[in-house]
Amino acid sequence: HLLVLLAVILLEFLPVHPQLLDNGWDQFKSKFKKTYDPILESVRKIAWEENLLKINIHNAEAAVGLHNYTLRDNHLTDMTLDDYLKEMVRLLRSRHRKTDGDDMMLGATQTQIPEELDWRKKGFITPPMNQEDCGSCYAFTIGMAVEAQAFKRDGQYTPLSVQQIVDCSTRNGNLGCRGGSLRNTLRYIKDQGLMKHEDYPYKAEKKMCKYTRNEAIMTISDWKVLPPGDEEALQNACALIGPIPISINASPHTFQFYHDGVYDDIKCSSNTLNHAMLLVGYTKNAWILKNWWSEHWGQNGYMYLAKGQNRCGVSNYAAYVVV
Structure with missing residues (x-):
């Protein structure tokens, strides 16, 4: 039952439609006042999408009691882990x-x-x-x-x-x-x-x-x-x-x-x-x-x-x- 509940929650958390991702990316750039050159933007958007997936999966797991803390999309979400550490x-x-x-x-x-x-x-x-x-x-x-x-x-x-x-x-x-x-x-x-x-x-x-x-x-x-x-x-x-x-x-x-x-x-x-x-x-x-x-x-x-x-x-x- 826990796995079924987790799957249902995941469907709510995960933005899978490309248009939803594009809209979310535009909102992210606007909220955090981000500007990029065209080549860097594609790299940053991929990082943002991958990080958003990690955040949503974690929060879905937290919703069924698997974690004691939640994550969220923030101004660092367009960074790969390597960029973040550097x-x-x-x-x-x-x-x-x-x-x-x-x-x-x-x-x-x-x-x-x-x-x-x-x-x-x-x-x-x-x-x-x-x-x-x-x-x-x-x-x-x-x-x-x-x-x-x-x-x-x-x-x-x-x-x-x-x-x-x-x-x-x-x-x-x-x-x-x-x-x-x-x-x-x-x-x-x-x-x-x-x-x-x-x-x-x-x-x-x-x-x-x-x-x-x-x-x-x-x-x-x-x-x-x-x-x-x-x-x-x-x-x-x-x-x-x-x-x-x-x-x-x-x-x-x-x-x-x-x-x-x-x-x-x-x-x-x-x-x-x-x-x-x-x-x-x-x-x-x-x-x-x-x-x-x-x-x-x-x-x-x-x-x-x-x-x-x-x-x-x-x-x-x-x-x-x-x-």
Whole structure:
């Protein structure tokens, strides 16, 4: 009976008529303001059709209880998986240096923390962010972590310049829109500080560095790396310190099109880390993560990720900043 029900639902979900696909493609281009040259458009349309099929099959399976989360058509649906990984998922790794000092935090033992916590409910409400086709997740993640600590200290939210990190941290080992590491970014901000977003707005491409030291309004005094693979330490840090930068595996196509529910794709291995997000809270069974792929991805830019299994390597490399 389950297979029959699934087949019936699939017929509802799958657009099979060419005219329906053409209409859907036109709506997709209009909604997300997409323009292509003629040759690229045919390639992108094929990718969109193939991805739409994957999305619809997954959602049909979710409708009969086979998945705990749904997918949706978003601004990344015209990307092949290879294009998506090259353009959107560009986190690099950076080793500890002696000049960093002792940046490893011991395992947390604090137990007096709430079962559920959401920093958004504490007033740290930020608009959806969009890195666009620039591999700058590292800059958004650390920049917003600094904003969060400043908010916790001062009680007000001041957007800081992500573009400054993209343009100016190459001497620390970052590669602009071709990727960067959380540690390199922490080193840069500790040395140089950050200007306001309004004074140095985001352009989604690497530009000439326009940093002015006397306009930097925020810096960090230190940072600590959490014990790898320790989700309890991650939860304690989020509760006691604030929003936490984390590294994650964003490789699966289900991650690319995530929409709603608790993401728990077993194919999302903990062995790969290629994207950075900000942990802003947790429930009893999920981490609440902020992404940089606009309001069209996830739940208005957020993901609920299953807790307890180090899914997608969420606790493999996490750190917090001290302002």
